[in-house]
Amino acid sequence: MNISEQARQLIIDQQGEWELARKNYAGLKKVKTKKLAFDGYDMMVQFNPERIVSSSAKTDSKSIQARACFLCQSNLPKEQRDIPVMDKYMILVNPFPIFSEHLTIPSIDHPDQLIAANFGDMLELARLLDDFTIFYNGPKCGASAPDHLHFQAGVKGHIPIENDYKKGSFFHEVKSKNGVAISRWHGYARTVLTLSGSDKEQLVTTFYQLYTALEKEQPYEKEPMLNLLASFENSQWIVHVFPRKLHRPWQYFEEGEKQILLSPGAADMAGLLITPREEDFNKLAPMDLESIFEQVCLEKEVMDRVITQVFG
Ligand SMILES: [Zn+2]
Numbered sequence: 594m595n596i597s598e599q600a601r602q603l604i605i606d607q608q609g610e611w612e613l614a615r616k617n618y619a620g621l622k623k624v625k626t627k628k629l630a631f632d633g634y635d636m637m638v639q640f641n642p643e644r645i646v647s648s649s650a651k652t653d654s655k656s657i658q659a660r661a662c663f664l665c666q667s668n669l670p671k672e673q674r675d676i677p678v679m680d681k682y683m684i685l686v687n688p689f690p691i692f693s694e695h696l697t698i699p700s701i702d703h704p705d706q707l708i709a710a711n712f713g714d715m716l717e718l719a720r721l722l723d724d725f726t727i728f729y730n731g732p733k734c735g736a737s738a739p740d741h742l743h744f745q746a747g748v749k750g751h752i753p754i755e756n757d758y759k760k761g762s763f764f765h766e767v768k769s770k771n772g773v774a775i776s777r778w779h780g781y782a783r784t785v786l787t788l789s790g791s792d793k794e795q796l797v798t799t800f801y802q803l804y805t806a807l808e809k810e811q812p813y814e815k816e817p818m819l820n821l822l823a824s825f826e827n828s829q830w831i832v833h834v835f836p837r838k839l840h841r842p843w844q845y846f847e848e849g850e851k852q853i854l855l856s857p858g859a860a861d862m863a864g865l866l867i868t869p870r871e872e873d874f875n876k877l878a879p880m881d882l883e884s885i886f887e888q889v890c891l892e893k894e895v896m897d898r899v900i901t902q903v904f905g
Contacts, residue, residue: 596721599676600684600746604694607686611672614688617643621690625871629879631782634757636864636882640874643689644867649854650737657740664699664741677701679717682744691860691867692747696725699743706732706739707816709804713797715744716830719823722746726755728859729821733814733840735858745859749824753864754833758787768904771795775904777896782883783862784890786900788832796830806899807836810891818891820859835862836891836899844885853881857889 594602608615625640651657661668666683669675675683678698687695698718708715708729719727725746732739749755757763764776764787772792778785786803790796807817818837823830844853853873861867866882868874891899 596676596678596684597724600696600722601694601724601748603674603676603684604686604696607672607674611670611686611688613670613672614686617688618690618693621693625874627874629877629882631879632780633762634753634781634864636753636866636879638866638868638874638877639691640869640871641691641867642869642871644691645854645869647689647737647856649856649869652733652737652739657738662703662738662741664697664738664743665703666701678721679714681714682718684722684746687745691865692751694725694748696722696746697743698727698746699738699741702742703740704742705815706730706736706742708819708821709801709816711742712800712804712821713793715821715823716793716796716825716832718744718746719825719830723825724748726752726822726824729819729823730858731816731819731837734818734820734837735840735856735861747860751865752822752860754785754822755824755863757781757864758831758833767900770799770904773799775799777900783886784836784893784896785862786834786836786896788834789829791829793830796832800832800834802903803834803899806902807891810895810899811838820857820862822859822863833863835859836896837889838891838895839889842885842888844881853877853885855885857885862886 627638629636685697687697728745730736763781764778767775767777773790776787811817820835822833
């Protein structure tokens with residue numbers, strides 16, 4: 594079995610030997626979903642009460658220091674088994690799934706959640722796990738463990754942007770450079786840039802150029818705020834970059850009727866919105882999402898500047 598098949602088998606096996614995984618994967622089959630129509634594309638909303646822990650996670654440094662790291666090997670539940678990869682990561686079953694097959698892929702060691710030195714690893718994971726899309730949430734963009742490097746992976750076919758990318762209607766190529774195509778999305782309610790190509794080193798170089806330009810716009814952050822999705826298909830990598838300027842929208846901090854408990858991470862940015870509370874699921878409308886994305890996405894003007902700087 595290749596790594597992708599081994600990971601899928603692990604998800605099946607763990608449901609037979611780990612009550613929490615069994616219960617939550619069975620529960621996922623019954624979660625409510627709804628489709629919200631935008632101008633030419635859809636977003637999906639999923640009501641998933643088990644995600645409350647992740648959505649409301651306190652990720653400030655004081656809270657993080659006060660808790661035992663749940664991604665460190667010594668703190669994993671005794672039922673949890675792993676597949677080691679690349680001498681650096683463990684493939685784990687995510688016991689709080691939002692996808693029918695959902696993995697967490699932490700580093701074996703405990704370094705901070707930072708992408709600059711690890712983007713090549715993300716591409717390698719996408720190649721090894723080619724039935725899955727790999728996710729990265731920046732330390733202030735949805736990662737519930739900002740102190741422990743990790744990726745997530747969801748089986749392909751559940752994320753709206755995958756389908757919209759295939760349709761090809763919302764983006765155009767800005768530039769093709771050393772075999773890497775750089776495309777920008779328009780009319781999509783979110784700031785997105787897509788890198789694609791078959792040369793890993795060139796993709797890493799291009800990503801790093803983009804990263805450096807974004808870093809100049811947010812010099813006070815540990816890394817420029819972003820979410821990433823990477824997948825591998827027909828010998829090509831496809832990487833969607835969502836540059837951010839805010840962790841959580843005002844609706845998150847409201848009380849009463851105005852509150853929407855939605856803390857956007859990579860899946861949300863890519864069009865699969867997770868609401869752990871039923872009232873939010875029921876009331877969430879396209880207008881709310883447009884407002885939320887406008888707050889959390891890097892402004893168009895800043896993105897224009899970054900793109901001119903990097904790609905001329
Ligand atoms: Zn850790």
